[in-house]
Amino acid sequence: MxxxxxxxxxxxxxxxxxxxxxxxxxxxxxxxxxxxxxxxxxxxxxxxxxxxxxxxxxxxxxxxxxxxxxxxxxxxxxxxxxxxxxxxxxxxxxxxxxxxxxxxxxxxxxxxxxxxxxxxxxxxxxxxxxxxxxxxxxxxxxxxxxxISYQPIAFELLPEKFTLTQLQNLYEVILNKKLDKRNFRKKMLNYGILKELDEKQKGVSYRAAKLYKFDKRKYSKLFQKEITFGK
Amino acid sequence: MxxxxxxxxxxxxxxxxxxxxxxxxxxxxxxxxxxxxxxxxxxxxxxxxxxxxxxxxxxxxxxxxxxxxxxxxxxxxxxxxxxxxxxxxxxxxxxxxxxxxxxxxxxxxxxxxxxxxxxxxxxxxxxxxxxxxxxxxxxxxxxxxxxISYQPIAFELLPEKFTLTQLQNLYEVILNKKLDKRNFRKKMLNYGILKELDEKQKGVSYRAAKLYKFDKRKYSKLFQKEITFGK
DNA sequence: TTACTTAGTGTAATAAATACACACTATCTT
DNA sequence: AAGATAGTGTGTATTTATTACACTAAGTAA
Incomplete structure (x- = not known):
């Protein structure tokens, strides 16, 4: 050419x-x-x-x-x-x-x-x-x-099945600040974009936590309901 | 080289x-x-x-x-x-x-x-x-x-002295939605980043509005108090 | 069975966002 | 000077979101 x-x-x-x-x-x-x-x-x-x-x-x-x-x-x-x-x-x-x-x-x-x-x-x-x-x-x-404070990119870093504690830890290390456990869970579950599984964490030497999945379909439906965290 | x-x-x-x-x-x-x-x-x-x-x-x-x-x-x-x-x-x-x-x-x-x-x-x-x-x-x-919903970029488009109505119009055309006048003013003035001038609009054939300036110094002090609008 | 470690939960207080309507003032017209 | 016009400027009640805060439950390990 x-x-x-x-x-x-x-x-x-x-x-x-x-x-x-x-x-x-x-x-x-x-x-x-x-x-x-x-x-x-x-x-x-x-x-x-x-x-x-x-x-x-x-x-x-x-x-x-x-x-x-x-x-x-x-x-x-x-x-x-x-x-x-x-x-x-x-x-x-x-x-x-x-x-x-x-x-x-x-x-x-x-x-x-x-x-x-x-x-x-x-x-x-x-x-x-x-x-x-x-x-x-x-x-x-x-x-x-x-x-991370307005888009669900955190899930890209976690295994497909994860616990709420893992999710919170990830937010904490990225935002470099502690978040309150109860408030974090309340808010995150409220978005309705997590699917609670019938499974629990394995191989831990303490009480196993419930596993969750990111529910992409529900997220896309809510679409521009942006997520806010760490403000 | x-x-x-x-x-x-x-x-x-x-x-x-x-x-x-x-x-x-x-x-x-x-x-x-x-x-x-x-x-x-x-x-x-x-x-x-x-x-x-x-x-x-x-x-x-x-x-x-x-x-x-x-x-x-x-x-x-x-x-x-x-x-x-x-x-x-x-x-x-x-x-x-x-x-x-x-x-x-x-x-x-x-x-x-x-x-x-x-x-x-x-x-x-x-x-x-x-x-x-x-x-x-x-x-x-x-x-x-x-x-525009988290940084004060709107002021770059307005004349140095502007009215709150002009500012609101600008937000409205960028966000492509109507905003409530009272809520807009309350919120905007609350940030404390506008300086009210002793001047009024000129050359309008109706009640002239007060002019304001963006106060860059105050904004820098509050620094990462991000602005939110249009949610 | 006891000690240990993390999971999981609720409520009250405060702050922010929203919804909503009318009187005021400057100018223009006649 | 009276009235029409057009935009300015203001307050409150309701709803929603955010924050602060501490204990019991469950499972594992010794």
């Missing part, structure tokens, strides 16, 4: 802030780079957008290559385009956050060419990151903190 | 949804293209990002070239990167919304090379737009509709 547009030495990339919730902690997936620049540094997973793929597709592809998972909840949140954000040239990066269900400690597929390993690291314990990835992470974290 | 990164025939652009509020109507600034593709179509103002400028800078530059204004409230909201969104090649576009005070009917600076004219058009009366610009507009509009 004849391209009459100017051409630049510029590159697009995608960077992903991939959240997981495990053992009561909110974590993100970081990779250790095995290439310059920033060889041996920790970085957000990301890669270059191919010429013939959409940016959403690129984001899904990167996540798939890294984790072997498809159909993950992802959302684009910001594009970083400072001139010198990459030491080797002009790279504009579109950032996405993703949410992964870490039921138990799931093993990830081996990692692609540019990284030697991928590790889940608690958000409260992050190392220094390559490029401007700290800025990217922090904007992504702000974004989900905001979003 | 030696660039070891792959090079693509890809181009970045910026597109802007520029909002203004005038005569009780919410409008956006559209240009009529005088170049192919989409010659003679209406489009959002936008242009290509230069190689040595940040995307924020590009957005400000484009707005300046189009309107002669600087220091305008702008915010990036989404990046559109479908493969075929531009018929002549791969163009990824980062979109911004901006808010302009249209006190009276302000004349705009003449428009740059790629457009024959720029016109303010009510959002309820938009023509078909070039490229995927309808999608871009609509996402931008959703964004400000959401944002």
């Amino acid at each position: 004849g391209l009459s547009l100017p051409k630049f030495d510029s590159v697009f990339s995608i960077d992903c802030v991939i959240f997981g919730f495990d053992e009561g902690e909110l974590k993100i997936l970081l990779i250790e780079r095995n290439e310059e620049p920033f060889k041996d540094w920790w970085a957000l997973p990301g890669y270059i957008v191919e010429q013939d793929e959409s940016i959403d597709h690129a984001a899904e592809r990167i996540l798939y290559e890294l984790t072997g998972l498809r159909g993950i909840y992802m959302d684009q949140f910001y594009t970083f385009g400072d001139v010198n954000r990459h030491p080797q040239g002009r790279v504009i990066t579109v950032s996405y956050y993703a949410m992964i269900r870490l039921s138990g400690s799931k093993d990830l597929k081996p990692v692609s060419n540019y990284a030697s390993k991928a590790v889940w690291i608690p958000v409260n314990d992050l190392p220094k990151l390559a490029f401007d990835h700290e800025k990217i992470f922090s904007k992504g974290f702000d974004k989900i903190r905001h979003k | 030696g660039l070891s990164l792959p090079k693509f025939d890809s181009v970045f652009s910026i597109d802007c949804v520029i909002f203004g509020f005038d005569e009780g109507e919410l409008k956006i600034l559209l240009i009529e293209r005088n170049e192919e593709p989409f010659k003679d179509w209406w489009a959002l103002p936008g242009y290509i990002v230069e190689q040595d400028e940040s995307i924020d800078h590009a957005a400000e530059r484009i707005l300046y070239e189009l309107t002669g204004l600087r220091g305008i409230y702008m915010d990036q909201f989404y990046t559109f990167g479908d493969v075929n969104r531009h018929p002549q090649g791969r163009v990824i576009t980062v979109s911004y919304y901006a808010m302009i005070r249209l006190s009276g009917s302000k004349d705009l600076k003449p428009v740059s090379n790629y457009a024959s004219k720029a016109v303010w058009i009510p959002v309820n009366d938009l023509p078909k737009l070039a490229f995927d610009h309808e999608k871009i507009f609509s996402k931008g509009f959703d964004k400000i509709r959401h944002k």
